[in-house]
Amino acid sequence: MMYYSRLKMASVIAVCLLGVLLCLPNTLRQPAPGVPWRQIHLGLDLRGGSYLLMQVDMNSITADRLQTLADGTRQALLDKGLGYRNITTDAKAGTVSFTPRDPSERDADLKALRAMPMVVPGEFAVDGRADGGIVITLSPDAMRRRAAEAVTQSIEIVRRRIDATGAVDPQITRQGDDRIIVELPGVSDPEHVKKLLGTTAKMTFHMVQDSAVGSAAPGPGVSLLPLASDPNQTLPVVDHVDVDGSDLTNAGAAIDQQTGEWAVNFSFDSAGARAFAETTRANIGRRFAIVLDNKVVQAPVIRSAITGGNGQITGGFDAQSATDLALLLRAGALPAPLSVIEQRSIGPSLGADSIRAGMISLAVGFMLVILFMALFYGRFGWYANTALLANLVLMVAILSLFQATLTLPGMAGMLLTLGMAVDANILINERIREEVARGRTALAAMQAGFERATSTILDSNATALLAHIMLFVFGSGPVQNFALTIMIGIVTTLFTTLLLSRMLMVRWYARTRPSILPV
Amino acid sequence: MFSRPLLRFVPKGTRINFMRGRFVGLATSAVLSIASVILFLHPGLTLGLDFRGGIVVETRTHGPADFAQIRAALAAQHVDAAGVQSFGAPDDVLIRLDAPPADAPDHEARTQALVDSVRHAVASLPGAQVLRADAVGASVSAELFRNGMLALGVSLLMILAYIWFRFEWEFAVSAVVTLVLDLTKTIGFLVLTHFEFDLVMVAAILTILGYSTNDKVVVYDRVRENLRKYRTMPLAELIDLSINETLSRTLGTSSTVFLAALPLALFGASLSGFAWVMLFGIVVGTSSSIFIAAPLLLLLGEKRLRRDARPAR
Numbered sequence: 001m002m003y004y005s006r007l008k009m010a011s012v013i014a015v016c017l018l019g020v021l022l023c024l025p026n027t028l029r030q031p032a033p034g035v036p037w038r039q040i041h042l043g044l045d046l047r048g049g050s051y052l053l054m055q056v057d058m059n060s061i062t063a064d065r066l067q068t069l070a071d072g073t074r075q076a077l078l079d080k081g082l083g084y085r086n087i088t089t090d091a092k093a094g095t096v097s098f099t100p101r102d103p104s105e106r107d108a109d110l111k112a113l114r115a116m117p118m119v120v121p122g123e124f125a126v127d128g129r130a131d132g133g134i135v136i137t138l139s140p141d142a143m144r145r146r147a148a149e150a151v152t153q154s155i156e157i158v159r160r161r162i163d164a165t166g167a168v169d170p171q172i173t174r175q176g177d178d179r180i181i182v183e184l185p186g187v188s189d190p191e192h193v194k195k196l197l198g199t200t201a202k203m204t205f206h207m208v209q210d211s212a213v214g215s216a217a218p219g220p221g222v223s224l225l226p227l228a229s230d231p232n233q234t235l236p237v238v239d240h241v242d243v244d245g246s247d248l249t250n251a252g253a254a255i256d257q258q259t260g261e262w263a264v265n266f267s268f269d270s271a272g273a274r275a276f277a278e279t280t281r282a283n284i285g286r287r288f289a290i291v292l293d294n295k296v297v298q299a300p301v302i303r304s305a306i307t308g309g310n311g312q313i314t315g316g317f318d319a320q321s322a323t324d325l326a327l328l329l330r331a332g333a334l335p336a337p338l339s340v341i342e343q344r345s346i347g348p349s350l351g352a353d354s355i356r357a358g359m360i361s362l363a364v365g366f367m368l369v370i371l372f373m374a375l376f377y378g379r380f381g382w383y384a385n386t387a388l389l390a391n392l393v394l395m396v397a398i399l400s401l402f403q404a405t406l407t408l409p410g411m412a413g414m415l416l417t418l419g420m421a422v423d424a425n426i427l428i429n430e431r432i433r434e435e436v437a438r439g440r441t442a443l444a445a446m447q448a449g450f451e452r453a454t455s456t457i458l459d460s461n462a463t464a465l466l467a468h469i470m471l472f473v474f475g476s477g478p479v480q481n482f483a484l485t486i487m488i489g490i491v492t493t494l495f496t497t498l499l500l501s502r503m504l505m506v507r508w509y510a511r512t513r514p515s516i517l518p519v
Numbered sequence: 520m521f522s523r524p525l526l527r528f529v530p531k532g533t534r535i536n537f538m539r540g541r542f543v544g545l546a547t548s549a550v551l552s553i554a555s556v557i558l559f560l561h562p563g564l565t566l567g568l569d570f571r572g573g574i575v576v577e578t579r580t581h582g583p584a585d586f587a588q589i590r591a592a593l594a595a596q597h598v599d600a601a602g603v604q605s606f607g608a609p610d611d612v613l614i615r616l617d618a619p620p621a622d623a624p625d626h627e628a629r630t631q632a633l634v635d636s637v638r639h640a641v642a643s644l645p646g647a648q649v650l651r652a653d654a655v656g657a658s659v660s661a662e663l664f665r666n667g668m669l670a671l672g673v674s675l676l677m678i679l680a681y682i683w684f685r686f687e688w689e690f691a692v693s694a695v696v697t698l699v700l701d702l703t704k705t706i707g708f709l710v711l712t713h714f715e716f717d718l719v720m721v722a723a724i725l726t727i728l729g730y731s732t733n734d735k736v737v738v739y740d741r742v743r744e745n746l747r748k749y750r751t752m753p754l755a756e757l758i759d760l761s762i763n764e765t766l767s768r769t770l771g772t773s774s775t776v777f778l779a780a781l782p783l784a785l786f787g788a789s790l791s792g793f794a795w796v797m798l799f800g801i802v803v804g805t806s807s808s809i810f811i812a813a814p815l816l817l818l819l820g821e822k823r824l825r826r827d828a829r830p831a832r
Contacts, residue, residue, distance in 0.1 A: 188649070189649070191635045191638065194635075339628060339631075340627065340628075340631045341655075341656040342654065343653065343655075344651075344654075345649075345653070347649055347651060349648070349650065357786050358787070360782065363782075364782035364786070365778065365781070365783065369775050372774060375525050375526045376525075376526050378522050379522045381524065408790055409790065409793075412783055412790050412794070416797070419775045419777070419779030419780060420772070420776055423772040426775070430768040430771070433767075437532065455740070459685055460740075463682070463732045466681055467725055467726075467728055467729030467732065468726075468729060470673050470725065471670055471674070473670070474666045474667070474669050475666070475670060475718065475721075475722065479721065483722070486726070518524070
């Protein structure tokens, strides 16, 4: 207990020096040769920026899949020359059901439907109902996998869209099953980004059912979609998607040569170009709707087959909206709508204020604790203060090593750790005092003091650690950051007090062999 | 200052008879806690944005705030603010809006649109800037609240389990009962001071719980040690002795934590509410270690602990 091997001493000192080395990058602007380049990230509350929590609309994923399934059902039956009545989808139950044209076709229907392609194995089951109908049920498991995939895909598209805005150092992370966190340092007004992310940008090309114009019930397989320019007007559009926006390879904003209006030019990949050419060739003279997020942007009449794979959308754009639409088309459509459910944005001046306030608090708090320890514990108090400084250095070092984010609550955590960190030293010192008061020799008092205090120190720190693990597990954002700094703080505190400050005390004793301890 | 201690917190070898005043201490604590619970029921906590949902926009105006002008700018954007008030400096203004109810269609999108409208309103004021704009949807706030309460509950259980495991059940139960008393008083303090109850406050409360437990563990540790050392000493006397022996440490550590948190309360800007609650909690936690946790241990363990202590574990 009173003996410190050279190796142990060397390791303790080495850890402290390593800590100093790891802290260094935080004081530098540019990477320096020979210094590990790992800095603490400043949280949005300290440097200004925006935090958006977005939720993927899972209902729409189910509804979309059901719509495609209903489409597929229709197609599969028609291909086999079978008929159907009343195809309905039920998003809640996740089913598509219909009634066969004739009870005798039932087995043929079942066979045709079971042969439909599945995206994932076991995606749906086809069953006959007691009343003679047929029901196709999506398996919940397959839907979950699909949803998870949709979130992954959404993250990719969100990243592409945000990168296109030129945001610096954006962080996009998944949270839970259906949420995405977007952090944008330096963007203190996220209005534009919110608008970009709030658009699904699903572009599809459908034929217009001209015969149904003006009718309130356009018939099966045709929907009345509102016009983008005037939501009160609708146009009957065939549900079947002729060409999909996912076949686009490029899109850009440009000024239309003839009208002088802003337009968005786009080009298809070879599959898209082929489909586009076929559709236009077969439907010359008919109207063709460009649908964006279930709104008809434009419905021009097809004059000739468009074979080059290029197209143009016009329709009341200005420079910004044309650029945005081009950006969205390039980045691709979101598999489901995203909605912002939490937004926090901090202006840069408030961040600077917070850093100043935090730094002042840390400095003043540190000074007060140092003064207190020096006044009440003398020499051993200074050893505790040395350990305290090392503690601060090590905390910063560990935060840098993991490139953790420091927020204002994190700074509060560091401050509290400083207050708590000397506790172990106080426990040791008080124990030694007691042993001295009982008339033990200096050596025996130190030995007994260390020994007895250690179990108390471990117990009290373990309970504090427990409380903060809970805080970390159940907290979010800033609270987690606070808990994390304290958890790191508890570990560094144990190291600096049980090893470093004790080492200083023991070395001092070994050097001077005092008969009276300065406690 | 460099070698011998200059000051001493507690004179050497105090023999204060804390247990004599145990009923006064318990009664005072109970009264304060009951009062706090009544305050919690009425008027209740001021829920912060995290738990209530809604929109808070902090702005800094050019020169002292002109509230009529701000209201007019908001009205021009068709925004019906629930509150426009100053906070801190005279040029700092807080604009507060309630979120559309969770059952309203598109409530999330409408909440977001409202924030943008408030931003536009602020942008129309000459020289004004938005310092911070937060919007929390109704579904998120309910979730955050549930998680916050869950964190509090689970921590109490974990602390109970840990002390039970390391000590005996009497210690664990008295510690957790004391923590609940501390917790209720802190909530009472929050009601009285009108500090907003949000996630950061949950963090403050959990820190207080952790700190307070820490404090109790140190006293209990000494009680346990003394139980083995003085086999025949009556428990009341033994607990008194243990408190006296650890008094210097208890006060010393509380003081350093207090001193560390004090600057944050004074200069910590947006965290000053958090720090004030911490300071309150430190005082409550320290006093409850002495006046509540120990007497409870005496009540619970009067017969059992003495009997069990004989064969030292």
